[in-house]
Amino acid sequence: MAGEYRFSFGPWNIHEGADPFGPTVRRGLTFARKLKLYKKLGFDGVQFHDDDAVPDMNKLSPREIAAKAKEVRKMLRDEGLTAEFVAPRLWEDPRTIDGAYTSNDPEARQYAKDRSRRAIDIAVALNTKLIVLWLAREGTYIREAKDSKVAVDRLVEAINDMLEYNAGIKIAIEPKPNEPMDQAYIPTTGHALALGYLTKDPKRVGVNIETAHVILAGLDPSDEMGFALAYDKLYTVHLNDQNGLKFDEDKSFGSVNLRRAFNQVRILDRYDYGRKGEFVGLDVKAMRTQKQDVATKHLTNSRTIFLRLVELAGSLDESCVEQLTAERDYEELDMLIINYLMGT
Ligand code: XUL
Ligand code: MN
Numbered sequence: 026m027a028g029e030y031r032f033s034f035g036p037w038n039i040h041e042g043a044d045p046f047g048p049t050v051r052r053g054l055t056f057a058r059k060l061k062l063y064k065k066l067g068f069d070g071v072q073f074h075d076d077d078a079v080p081d082m083n084k085l086s087p088r089e090i091a092a093k094a095k096e097v098r099k100m101l102r103d104e105g106l107t108a109e110f111v112a113p114r115l116w117e118d119p120r121t122i123d124g125a126y127t128s129n130d131p132e133a134r135q136y137a138k139d140r141s142r143r144a145i146d147i148a149v150a151l152n153t154k155l156i157v158l159w160l161a162r163e164g165t166y167i168r169e170a171k172d173s174k175v176a177v178d179r180l181v182e183a184i185n186d187m188l189e190y191n192a193g194i195k196i197a198i199e200p201k202p203n204e205p206m207d208q209a210y211i212p213t214t215g216h217a218l219a220l221g222y223l224t225k226d227p228k229r230v231g232v233n234i235e236t237a238h239v240i241l242a243g244l245d246p247s248d249e250m251g252f253a254l255a256y257d258k259l260y261t262v263h264l265n266d267q268n269g270l271k272f273d274e275d276k277s278f279g280s281v282n283l284r285r286a287f288n289q290v291r292i293l294d295r296y297d298y299g300r301k302g303e304f305v306g307l308d309v310k311a312m313r314t315q316k317q318d319v320a321t322k323h324l325t326n327s328r329t330i331f332l333r334l335v336e337l338a339g340s341l342d343e344s345c346v347e348q349l350t351a352e353r354d355y356e357e358l359d360m361l362i363i364n365y366l367m368g369t
Contacts, residue, residue, distance in 0.1 A: 032333070033070025033109040033304040036077050039321060040315040047277050050144035051068060051317045060104050066251050066321055067328050070109035070304040075144040078111065078151060082143060083118070090143055096151030101151070108151035109241065109304045110197065110233075110261065113137075113144035116161035116205065127163045127176040129209065134179065138186050145191045155260060158189065158235050159199040164206030176210050181223045188226045193228045196221075196261035201238040207365035212242050214249045216256055231256075235308055237273050238287065247288035254296045262298075263308035264289065275310040278327035279334065283366055290334035293342075305331060341365060 041049035054062075064073065076082050079093045101108060115125035115137050125127065125137035128364065141156075147319045148156055163180065165171050184196060198220065202212035211217050214232050221230030232253050239246040252258040265276050266281040279286030299305065311323045349358040 026159045029070045030299050030305045030332070032067060032307065032351050033072050033333075034307045034309070035066060035072035037074070037076070038307065038309055038324060040310060040317075042311070042320075042360075044313060045333070047313075050313055051315075051320055053258050057100065060100060061084070061325065062321060063106055064104060066324050068203075068324070069105075070107050070306070072109050072157070072306060073111045073151065074114040075111055075140070076114050077148050078108075078143065078147050081148075083140075087143060087146060091146050091150050094147040098151050100255065108148070108153040109306065110153055110155035110157045111144050111148040112157040112159060112199075113141045115140060121162055124162045124164070124171070124176075126160070127171060129171065131273050134183070138183055141183065141187050145187060145194055148194065149191065151268065153326075154194050154195050157195045157199055157261070158196055159201065160211050161201075161235075162206060163211065164203075164209035166207045166349065170210075173210065177220065180210065180220060184220070184224045187289055188224060195231065195260060196229050197233040198339055199233040199238070200242075201233060201235065202242040202271070213239075214252050217300040218253070218256055222260070231258035231260040233263055233306070234259065234276070235265065236285075237265050237267035237275055241270060241273065242265040243270070245288075246285060248291045250289060250298075251292050254298070259298065259303070260292070261303055262304050263306050264331065265307065265309045274369065275308055276325045277306065277309050279328070280326070281309065283330075283334075284362065286327040286330065287334050287337065287362075287366060290331060294335055300306070337365065 036056055038058050039054060041053050042049045043049045078097045079090050082090050115121050117168060120133045120136045121128060142297050146287040185218060187196060198211060198217035199210050199360050200217045204207055211220060217232045221227050226231055229233060234249050235251060239249045250259060264278040266278055268276065268281045300308045307324060307327050309323045309327050311320045345361060346358065349361065
């Protein structure tokens with residue numbers, strides 16, 4: 026199904042290059058300027074944090090928030106773009122310093138629930154049913170500070186609140202094992218799906234699998250995707266790459282380990298990912314050294330690599346793979362794949 030994929034990214038993927046040790050190195054683009062780039066770069070879908078759509082939303086009433094979001098919907102329409110999902114940004118407010126849904130402070134938990142409802146309002150205004158939950162601060166820096174059983178109860182309570190607030194939405198949990206917290210409560214696909222089954226409507230809770238997050242958990246991204254596909258729960262993906270166990274790097278898809286990227290594409294393509302309208306989502310960042318006028322190449326390169334790998338996955342001689350698998354000649358199978366990826 027090469028060529029039939031639709032791609033998305035979030036406005037944060039065109040960024041100014043600030044990191045924890047240094048300031049910005051590129052000029053910022055307005056949201057409107059970024060929107061103009063999407064189609065040119067080959068993308069149809071826009072991923073949103075709630076405040077990407079409605080900046081300073083905590084200062085606005087629910088009615089004002091919905092009205093602002095409707096203006097954004099018009100901007101999308103003018104550019105021929107679709108909103109893929111909205112994710113509540115719960116990790117920047119002073120109230121959520123030690124967690125949002127799992128905070129020990131009831132006021133913080135209430136704020137997180139209210140803010141999540143507003144994110145749903147924005148999704149409705151933008152005409153998308155998908156909410157992504159990256160559970161950034163739902164974890165600990167110090168084991169004794171929170172009760173891990175209670176934390177799960179609270180996550181379920183918060184997700185139930187969202188499911189009840191709007192009967193049409195679907196929630197994709199984006200697992201990540203660490204960063205910003207030392208230990209996150211929902212580190213893997215298995216944790217996310219199991220959490221979904223504790224909620225009132227498991228049919229509407231799935232996952233967003235990010236390559237780099239899976240690698241940080243010491244797992245294989247294509248296997249995590251296969252797991253979610255077996256449950257019919259892969260609502261979206263955040264493709265990127267990651268060079269070892271360090272901070273979340275969000276490198277271009279396939280740029281570190283082409284074979285690992287190939288296996289992700291192979292499993293997605295084999296099970297018709299995208300047929301039900303799922304986007305091939307990216308969560309990639311340009312290298313800090315990249316100059317202003319070429320700081321979108323990480324997006325086009327990731328898309329190109331994905332599409333080339335779709336072609337490769339489609340023309341791999343599967344009968345050869347089957348035969349070598351049956352013979353259990355895995356060394357030869359290894360060479361077959363490597364030769365294939367090297368074009369030899
Ligand atoms: C953080 C991350 C986020 C989510 C969206 O590691 O991946 O950008 O994808 O909130
Ligand atoms: Mn992500």
